[in-house]
Amino acid sequence: MSARALSFGAIAEAYERFRPGYPDELFDLVMTYAGRPVRTALEIGAGTGKATRLFAGHGVMVTATDPDAAMLAELSKTVPANVTPVRTVFEDLRPSEPYGLVYAAAALHWTRQDGRWSRVAALLEPEGVFASCGGPVQLADPALEESVHAARAPFLESDEFPSPDGTGPDEEMQWPGTELQRSQLFRDVQQVVIERRLTMCSADYLGYLSTVSAYLQLPQSTRQQAYDAITRVLPETVEVAADITVHLARRRPE
Template sequence: MSTRALSFGAIAEAYERFRPGYPEELFELVAAYAGRPLRTALEIGAGTGKATRLFAGHGVAVTATDPDAAMLAELRRTAPAHVTAVRAAFEELRPDGGPRDLVYAAAALHWTRPRGRWPRVAALLEPGGVFASFGGPVQLADPAVEEAVRAARAPFLASDEVPSPDGTAPDRPMQWPGTELRRSPLFGDVRQAVVGRRLTMSAREYVGYLSTVSAYLQLPEPVRRKAYDAVAGALPGTVEVTADLVVHLARRRPG
């Protein structure tokens, strides 16, 4: 796991406060794809437990894993009693406790090491079990506001986007990790879906969200503060954002 991935721990409280949660439609999509009860799950890179609470709220016994102690401290504060929190990077996980019905990652899979990724996931799943990955950027809906923010940010940060891990162009019909899953002999029935979200945030909340984005966290602290101030100065009091979730689903093949 990269240093950039581990940068989130220092801002765990902000992550919990400013990152959007996950909607019921997401659980319904995963459950419908599974086609059978989801009793047990393992979560990769659980962070402060935004997705943990969604799945656990439907009675799923979630083992929530994350390498960062500060993130897990926030998760334990709000997680239901049937959630087990484990401090571990994905690469350190072993199939102890038996295979799960579901393994999922919420805006975290791109931080995992590519080599051996899919054999590791498959080892954590029972045959026919479901893998799900979901996430997406929070983007300003008004093009004029987006352009003003881009210009204000430019002296400090050229882009705050996370590029596709395998270089898939954004206009391709199948995005990563679906591209990798389709190439893996361990998984089948690979699907991609979108859960639409449109949210309203105050300017302060939007800058708070940016304070959890890894591209900003990699800037030296004085530069980061200047970038936040510049963005805040370009924003109206309230902004509309799109926060669509791109969901990838796959099923572990038998054997």
């Protein structure tokens, strides 16, 4: 696993504080797609438990996996008793009892492409559901977004994570739906966008940026210079677009 993937533990508390959580609409969407009760789930890259709390809060027994001990320590502060935290990378998971749901929230891109879907399928019951969700938090005002890009440019060209399979941002089907469509292990691939607008103070927006891996890879002094430059162009409060793109698929029966 890359250093970028393992950079979050140092800012686990900030991650929990500044990253948006997930709405009940996401749970309802996954359960409607499943079309039957889901009792057990495995979460890939649970982090501090943002999505864990959503599914566990609705009664699902969740095995929450993450490779970072600090992230799991933060998760363990807030999750209910029906959550089992497990420190491991996805590639080291060994199937035991299959799950009704395997899901990843803003984490699937950290897994290795080689063997990804055979591993997911091996963890699922026949006709079990896979779900992936995520999306960037971007300033809703295009002019302000451009100003932030210009302020950041001397220190960081882009804070986005490129599509793992090279799918362009204008393509109708986005990753990982593209890979799921090509896989012979899954069917009924769907892509749904949950639109979301949030208002936050500029300090909280900077707090969010402090949890983005592209910034975490910068030397500390350079990182602070980027934050200072961005701060100078931000108003007191900002509106952000935090749309959640959800991909759903069903494991084919053997």
